[in-house]
Amino acid sequence: MPRILTGDTPTSAGLHLGHYVGSLENRLALQESYDCYFLIANVHAFTTMAEKPAEIRANTIAIVKDWLAVGLDPERSTFVLQSEIPAIAELTFLLAMLIPFNKVMRNPTLKTEIEAKGLGETYPFGFPMYAVGQCADILAFRPDLVPVGEDQEAHIELCRDVAMKFNQLYCHVNNRTLEADHVKAGGVFPIPRAKVGRVGRLVGLDGKNKMSKSLGNAIFLYDTEKDVEKKVSKIVTERPTTTSPLPEGNPLAQYIDVFLPSERAEEIKASYAGGKEVLDGHIKKEVAAAINTLLAPMRERRAKLDGPAGEEHVLNVIKQSINRANAVAEETLWMTKRAMGLGFVERRVGV
Numbered sequence: 001m002p003r004i005l006t007g008d009t010p011t012s013a014g015l016h017l018g019h020y021v022g023s024l025e026n027r028l029a030l031q032e033s034y035d036c037y038f039l040i041a042n043v044h045a046f047t048t049m050a051e052k053p054a055e056i057r058a059n060t061i062a063i064v065k066d067w068l069a070v071g072l073d074p075e076r077s078t079f080v081l082q083s084e085i086p087a088i089a090e091l092t093f094l095l096a097m098l099i100p101f102n103k104v105m106r107n108p109t110l111k112t113e114i115e116a117k118g119l120g121e122t123y124p125f126g127f128p129m130y131a132v133g134q135c136a137d138i139l140a141f142r143p144d145l146v147p148v149g150e151d152q153e154a155h156i157e158l159c160r161d162v163a164m165k166f167n168q169l170y171c172h173v174n175n176r177t178l179e180a181d182h183v184k185a186g187g188v189f190p191i192p193r194a195k196v197g198r199v200g201r202l203v204g205l206d207g208k209n210k211m212s213k214s215l216g217n218a219i220f221l222y223d224t225e226k227d228v229e230k231k232v233s234k235i236v237t238e239r240p241t242t243t244s245p246l247p248e249g250n251p252l253a254q255y256i257d258v259f260l261p262s263e264r265a266e267e268i269k270a271s272y273a274g275g276k277e278v279l280d281g282h283i284k285k286e287v288a289a290a291i292n293t294l295l296a297p298m299r300e301r302r303a304k305l306d307g308p309a310g311e312e313h314v315l316n317v318i319k320q321s322i323n324r325a326n327a328v329a330e331e332t333l334w335m336t337k338r339a340m341g342l343g344f345v346e347r348r349v350g351v
């Protein structure tokens with residue numbers, strides 16, 4: 001089976017609908033036909049919140065609970081806790097030699113993050129280094145595909161560049177070799193491709209920004225039915241009359257598209273566009289009901305993971321996955337070191 005790697009950074013707890021339609025839904029589908037590795041980038045969380053280790057730990061547990069509640073299956077897929085995979089840290093150092101410093105510092109995803117999080121000139125050395133670390137996260141598992149949101153594409157591009165460079169420099173892969181043929185030609189790394197989800201960017205309830213916990217414009221996967229109804233009912237549609245069109249870019253317009261069956265969505269959009277009398281309140285109720293139908297099974301599974309027994313279960317899931325994850329990452333590291341003339345002593349990592 002072809003391989004997939006993707007992951008989340010535990011800088012906050014509680015996934016929302018933007019995560020679901022942008023990425024989790026994609027993972028669920030891919031889980032059926034790919035060998036999947038889902039990474040919790042808990043070391044990366046220290047790049048912006050090193051002074052809050054307890055929070056990072058709690059967020060880590062919460063994210064695994066969320067994954068389980070959504071339906072990611074640790075029997076079928078491998079959950080990877082970044083801090084327990086030594087090969088990732090070692091690959092980070094080795095790959096850093098093949099990535100121009102200025103290219104990292106020009107990375108648009110990092111720049112956006114520095115602005116959005118107000119990091120100014122105060123961020124640690126480790127912050128830009130996480131872009132190199134992310135290349136190692138990915139390449140350690142030699143995946144074919146990396147399902148991510150639009151905001152991550154610059155990182156995947158960096159990762160593709162370093163994989164090609166490595167294969168050319170150390171594995172005699174020709175610079176005219178097609179991407180798809182790198183491994184056949186002797187390369188250690190397949191050149192991974194990004195796969196963006198059905199919805200690259202879900203607008204938040206405010207209609208201005210991407211849905212985000214810190215902006216207070218999110219519907220969380222574990223909001224109650226009542227909360228979902230309330231939140232959706234408060235969307236401002238800015239229609240002067242009940243026959244005015246629904247402005248494009250309005251959250252209600254996107255949610256109709258994303259959460260209602262396509263036929264029904266077309267019908268509603270046609271009514272809005274055709275100047276028919278449409279009551280927003282009715283449409284909002286319909287959208288909220290669709291969201292609640294989607295969320296009901298997740299809420300139920302998530303509730304079962306509350307409390308110390310849930311936490312115990314999560315720790316077991318993580319432990320069970322570690323040997324599987326390390327087996328692959330160690331194999332990659334050994335291949336990498338041999339290609340670089342560093343194949344001195346083969347080792348074993350495991351619990």
Ligand code: TRP
Pocket residue numbers: 005006007008009039041044134137138146148152
């Ligand atoms: N940087 C990603 C995010 O914040 C998380 C992440 C870390 C990741 N390592 C990864 C995603 C490797 C995909 C592949 O969303």
